[in-house]
Amino acid sequence: MGLLTGLKVLEIGEHISAPYAAANFVRLGAEVVKIETARGDVSRGYGPYPNARRDKEQSALFLAHNHGKKSILLDLNTSAGQGNLKAMIPHFDLVVENQKLGFFNDRSLGFDEVNTINPSLIWVSILPFGETGPYSNYLADDLILFHMSGNAHGMIGPVEDPNLEPPIRAGGYQSHMVAGLTASTAAMIANYRRLNTGEGCRIVVSELNAMITMAISGIANTAFDHPPPTRQLSKVEGSSIGGMVSAIGGVLKCNDGYVAISPREDAQWERWLEILGNPSWSKDEKFISREGRQNNVSELWDRLTEWSSPKSKFDIAKWGQEKRIPCFPVNTIQDLLVDEHLEAREFFVEIAHTKAGNLLHPGLAYKLSNAELPKGMISAPELGQHTEEILERYVKNE
Amino acid sequence: MDFSWIIAGPTAARHLALMGAEVIKVGSSRRPDPSARGAPFQVYNQSKEYCALNLSTSKGLDIAKELVSISDVVIENFAAGVFERIGLDYQTLKNLRPDVIMVSSAGTGHTGPDKDYVAYGSLLQHYTGWNTISGYGDGEPIKGGLWADPWVGMELAMVTVAAINHRMQTGKGQYIDFSMAESLTASIPSSLLGYQMTNSLPVPSGNEDPINSPHGLYKCQGQDEWIAISIQNATQWESLCGTIGKKEMSLDTRLSSPEKRRNHSSEIDTVITAFTSGLSAHKAMEILQDNDIPAGPSINIAQVYEDPHTIGSGYLTPQTYPNGVTRLMPGMPWTSNLENSFHLEAAPEIGASNLRIYKELIGISSKDYETYLENQIIY
Numbered sequence: 001m002g003l004l005t006g007l008k009v010l011e012i013g014e015h016i017s018a019p020y021a022a023a024n025f026v027r028l029g030a031e032v033v034k035i036e037t038a039r040g041d042v043s044r045g046y047g048p049y050p051n052a053r054r055d056k057e058q059s060a061l062f063l064a065h066n067h068g069k070k071s072i073l074l075d076l077n078t079s080a081g082q083g084n085l086k087a088m089i090p091h092f093d094l095v096v097e098n099q100k101l102g103f104f105n106d107r108s109l110g111f112d113e114v115n116t117i118n119p120s121l122i123w124v125s126i127l128p129f130g131e132t133g134p135y136s137n138y139l140a141d142d143l144i145l146f147h148m149s150g151n152a153h154g155m156i157g158p159v160e161d162p163n164l165e166p167p168i169r170a171g172g173y174q175s176h177m178v179a180g181l182t183a184s185t186a187a188m189i190a191n192y193r194r195l196n197t198g199e200g201c202r203i204v205v206s207e208l209n210a211m212i213t214m215a216i217s218g219i220a221n222t223a224f225d226h227p228p229p230t231r232q233l234s235k236v237e238g239s240s241i242g243g244m245v246s247a248i249g250g251v252l253k254c255n256d257g258y259v260a261i262s263p264r265e266d267a268q269w270e271r272w273l274e275i276l277g278n279p280s281w282s283k284d285e286k287f288i289s290r291e292g293r294q295n296n297v298s299e300l301w302d303r304l305t306e307w308s309s310p311k312s313k314f315d316i317a318k319w320g321q322e323k324r325i326p327c328f329p330v331n332t333i334q335d336l337l338v339d340e341h342l343e344a345r346e347f348f349v350e351i352a353h354t355k356a357g358n359l360l361h362p363g364l365a366y367k368l369s370n371a372e373l374p375k376g377m378i379s380a381p382e383l384g385q386h387t388e389e390i391l392e393r394y395v396k397n398e
Numbered sequence: 399m400d401f402s403w404i405i406a407g408p409t410a411a412r413h414l415a416l417m418g419a420e421v422i423k424v425g426s427s428r429r430p431d432p433s434a435r436g437a438p439f440q441v442y443n444q445s446k447e448y449c450a451l452n453l454s455t456s457k458g459l460d461i462a463k464e465l466v467s468i469s470d471v472v473i474e475n476f477a478a479g480v481f482e483r484i485g486l487d488y489q490t491l492k493n494l495r496p497d498v499i500m501v502s503s504a505g506t507g508h509t510g511p512d513k514d515y516v517a518y519g520s521l522l523q524h525y526t527g528w529n530t531i532s533g534y535g536d537g538e539p540i541k542g543g544l545w546a547d548p549w550v551g552m553e554l555a556m557v558t559v560a561a562i563n564h565r566m567q568t569g570k571g572q573y574i575d576f577s578m579a580e581s582l583t584a585s586i587p588s589s590l591l592g593y594q595m596t597n598s599l600p601v602p603s604g605n606e607d608p609i610n611s612p613h614g615l616y617k618c619q620g621q622d623e624w625i626a627i628s629i630q631n632a633t634q635w636e637s638l639c640g641t642i643g644k645k646e647m648s649l650d651t652r653l654s655s656p657e658k659r660r661n662h663s664s665e666i667d668t669v670i671t672a673f674t675s676g677l678s679a680h681k682a683m684e685i686l687q688d689n690d691i692p693a694g695p696s697i698n699i700a701q702v703y704e705d706p707h708t709i710g711s712g713y714l715t716p717q718t719y720p721n722g723v724t725r726l727m728p729g730m731p732w733t734s735n736l737e738n739s740f741h742l743e744a745a746p747e748i749g750a751s752n753l754r755i756y757k758e759l760i761g762i763s764s765k766d767y768e769t770y771l772e773n774q775i776i777y
Contacts, residue, residue, distance in 0.1 A: 003557070003564040003572075028560055046609060050595040060595055064587035111735065130733060133711030138683075139692035140628075143605060143613060147626040147696035148705075155532065157541035162622040166615035167696045168604040170544065171531030172586045178545075181552050181585075186732045188559035189417050195566045202735045209713045209731035213552070214545030216728060217405070217438035218699030219714075223725045224437035228700040231622055249521060251539050258539050260524035326516045328525035330539050333593040333600065336527050336583055341512035347580050359594050362587050365580035366557060367509065369488070369573035371564060 002029020003371045007191070010035065010088065011069065012076075012097035015043050016173050017126045017207065019065040020180030021096050021187065026068040027364055029372070033390055034069045035076070035085070040383045041066070050356050057382050058356045066380035067351050067361060072391070073384035082107055087395040090118045093194070094187055098126040101136065111202040121200040122190040124183050130206030140208070145175035149211035150218055158233040167231070178214055179207035250301065251330060252308040252316070258330040259313040261320060266290060271323040276307055346373075353379040399424060399469045400446065401486075403431040405519065406578065407475030407503055408442040409551025410558060414471070415445035416730055416740045422755060423448045424462065425748055427777050434748070441728060445743045447751035452777045453484050457770065462486065464760050467494040471558055475503040478513045488573040497571035499561045503554055507577030517578070519546035526582035531589050535601040549585065550578045611656040612638075612666055615696055616674040618682055624696040625674055625682045634691050635659075641689045642673035719744050752776055
């Protein structure tokens with residue numbers, strides 16, 4: 001039994017945010033029915049696909065977020081489809097959706113309506129800008145939300161000329177992932193309230209505000225009158241930007257990629273030099289103090305790179321960690337799939353797909369003492385695979 | 399009970415506090431929360447009570463246990479094994495409160511060969527695959543810090559409440575052994591599946607998109623002013639061409655699909671930039687959005703704070719500090735149809751709740767209280 005076994009979820013989702021939110025519930029044992037139109041979830045059309053052959057049943061983006069769900073075809077533009085949805089609503093605890101603002105009101109399926117049918121139903125909507133505020137009618141995708149959230153300005157670190165090198169977004173449609181996770185959290189809290197009071201409620205997640213919440217430290221700094229970090233390399237002072245090359249730490253080239261190191265405190269630096277065999281250059285006055293290392297950071301990094309280049313990122317990370325220095329290989333996707341630590345923790349879960357074969361999916365990021373982990377999970381459904389079964393169960397037997 | 403520090407654990411407890419849970423943060427001046435030095439502490443610890451307790455003393459440990467026995471949830475995020483060495487392992491907590499939910503978050507979790515790895519969030523993200531799916535595909539990992547800790551804080555809150563819901567239905571408590579690294583790796587699932595299907599590693603491409611075009615950043619008027627524009631369908635493409643005064647471009651068959659437009663991207667980008675470079679980023683957004691074209695400015699965090707939508711959407715609200723200063727502080731990124739959705743209060747200073755917690759809540763006598771203060775137990 002999982003943490004959410006018995007919870008019944010209806011997903012009216014597309015692409016990433018709502019499907020990912022519902023996938024979090026699937027992994028915890030909830031039963032999720034996904035409503036799709038005849039075209040299918042747009043992520044079925046995104047890929048990548050095995051052997052580069054386009055197939056709506058084998059898109060990686062779709063399979064990533066839809067395993068363990070049941071797919072039902074329902075056209076909510078028709079009164080028959082709307083009627084079926086209304087017939088299903090009394091049987092569910094939670095709806096999660098990311099349709100356009102006004103979609104349900106326009107079809108007489110607004111919250112007031114469904115709340116009458118099922119007063120304990122929780123309805124979670126995900127909208128790019130929420131439904132209040134000046135931008136609530138604006139259109140956006142991951143690129144736009146990411147750049148409007150303040151996160152893009154920190155991504156690549158300072159540049160020579162900010163007017164020539166634009167900020168960039170992260171890979172992996174992160175603002176939709178963040179919105180999905182946020183919706184999952186909101187839904188869990190609403191469910192707690194439902195279990196206590198028997199009452200449902202409606203929650204609207206703003207994707208933009210969810211992504212801003214990922215930069216909440218910067219929000220706090222601004223609230224307390226600190227200026228934002230500059231993007232102009234020549235104006236960078238100190239060494240406080242996480243992850244960039246500085247005396248605090250950075251990334252070194254190796255013979256198999258990169259290793260991230262951070263021998264920032266003096267004691268850590270001394271232990272780090274032991275790994276390097278206490279080279280003569282390290283005794284130079286300019287590298288003795290943390291301040292000195294910061295002031296001579298490019299020369300320092302050249303010296304370290306000379307040492308690291310012929311070595312393996314995995315060896316260096318291990319040597320560093322053995323001496324209690326924060327140190328990690330920069331793992332590629334390939335490295336992760338064979339990582340011994342992740343294997344020991346049984347992080348990846350193998351799910352068999354009739355067409356795409358056996359694939360390793362990320363499982364839960366935690367172990368639970370008193371609930372089962374998602375083993376033996378079934379793969380993502382084919383488009384409309386469970387239409388008859390679901391309508392039979394919830395609609396026709398009424 | 400929030401025994402956690404720095405970012406991830408306190409953020410999880412913050413979310414619960416904002417949603418109405420009674421959260422008591424415990425810390426000691428012997429080893430102060432490092433984040434207390436900076437402004438971010440003021441958001442990580444909103445709406446909590448904060449009492450001082452020295453867990454290295456046996457009386458301090460006894461008091462902690464008494465607090466645990468009346469709590470639903472215990473959150474900690476020390477390095478793996480530290481909380482256990484203090485004497486607060488799950489078995490002990492369970493003896494005090496059989497249905498307690500103990501949430502332990504650590505860099506690489508609490509089992510497995512690398513469980514004792516020293517981790518900072520900014521470094522850990524390199525381990526998780528995050529940094530190899532972003533950037534320009536030139537092989538260099540990106541250097542910027544991502545949102546490792548805030549992401550983990552949100553997922554910790556999610557699973558904590560899921561465990562509470564489970565307890566309400568089964569009566570069972572829970573020990574949650576949480577790995578930050580796994581949480582981040584789990585957030586890039588399509589890259590993991592895509593690699594297994596294609597045998598080729600994802601190649602990051604900055605602001606570009608594998609599907610849509612045009613899709614990128616365009617220079618606006620002013621220092622470091624840029625606007626993000628993303629065209630998702632033929633209607634938006636036609637509208638963009640008309641809005642920037644190049645209606646004929648929408649009839650150009652060389653540009654009639656995203657693939658074709660990608661092949662002529664420099665030609666298209668020049669035309670779009672000719673339009674945007676005369677406008678501020680916000681003005682460009684307004685004009686484009688009025689014509690149903692997805693667009694928004696690329697702004698830094700100070701500009702986000704001042705953006706009309708950040709306040710207009712209700713995300714920032716005024717919060718008054720004990721010294722009388724009022725600042726706009728963040729709430730949760732959602733709204734609901736309920737009244738009083740959030741409980742928002744300024745973050746406390748260490749020890750601010752000592753009297754309420756120790757005297758009122760668990761009934762320590764005034765005499766003992768003074769002794770504990772003197773002996774640096776309440777410290």
